[in-house]
Amino acid sequence: MTEIKKELLYTGKAKDVYKVDGEDDKVIIKFRDDITALDGGRKDTLSKKGAYNALISAKLFEVLEEHGVATQYIKLVEPDQMLSKSLDMIPLEVICRNIATGSLLRKYPFHKNQKLEPPVMQFDYKNDVYHDPMLNDSIITALEIATQEQLDKIREITHVINKVLSKFLIDKGLILVDFKIEFGFDKDGKLVLGDEISPDTTRLWDAETLDNFDKDIFRKGEEGVVDAYHKVVNLVLTDEEKDKWNVEKI
Known part of the structure; x- marks a missing residue:
């Protein structure tokens, strides 16, 4: 992306933060496919996980903003990349x-x-x-x-x-x-x-079966983490939002 400097500001366990060219008060948060649990004792890389987390986070931040909760979120620029306010x-x-x-x-x-x-x-x-x-x-x-x-x-x-x-x-x-x-x-x-x-x-x-749709699946060493995250995407996003980000082809 042209607006992102190739200067990495911070690398976390599952996200990278980049400086935005010409805008010191904004950052790009890239959600990676890495997943960790048990204080770093279990690690893996799961294809599409980063994009699904970014899409879900963006939607929930938007819902909170609509109810008066200030967030750092500005907008999604790619399915796995969020333009955000820089925070201390x-x-x-x-x-x-x-x-x-x-x-x-x-x-x-x-x-x-x-x-x-x-x-x-x-x-x-x-x-x-x-x-x-x-x-x-x-x-x-x-x-x-x-x-x-x-x-x-x-x-x-x-x-x-x-x-x-x-x-x-x-x-x-x-x-x-x-x-x-x-x-x-x-x-x-x-x-x-x-x-x-x-x-x-x-x-x-x-709500009916009490099945997990979160990282507990990974903590337990079970399969189906990405499928569960995908289901959450399909539940929380509107059809228009899913079409916009071409969710089924991520």
């Missing part, structure tokens, strides 16, 4: 849980598939050296990762995100079990939702 990211993973599953069952005496009302919210330190430990407000403020006012605002926005996406997804036949999101500050210092919201960062269950 906060090194926090914000996890919102509606149903008890996964690590919550391993660490705490919740019942399997217990509905969590109100949702459980936690903050993890995004730091590979320390293996992303859970943080409380006191540690966050002591480390100067965020202020208490910023944490309160993050919680408020996350509850809105949960409400909006839970409603949108259940109407598509999917239960939003839990999700991980990240925030940053734009050039004006505004708190903005960033990163992605996709089957890599959420748990999505079929």
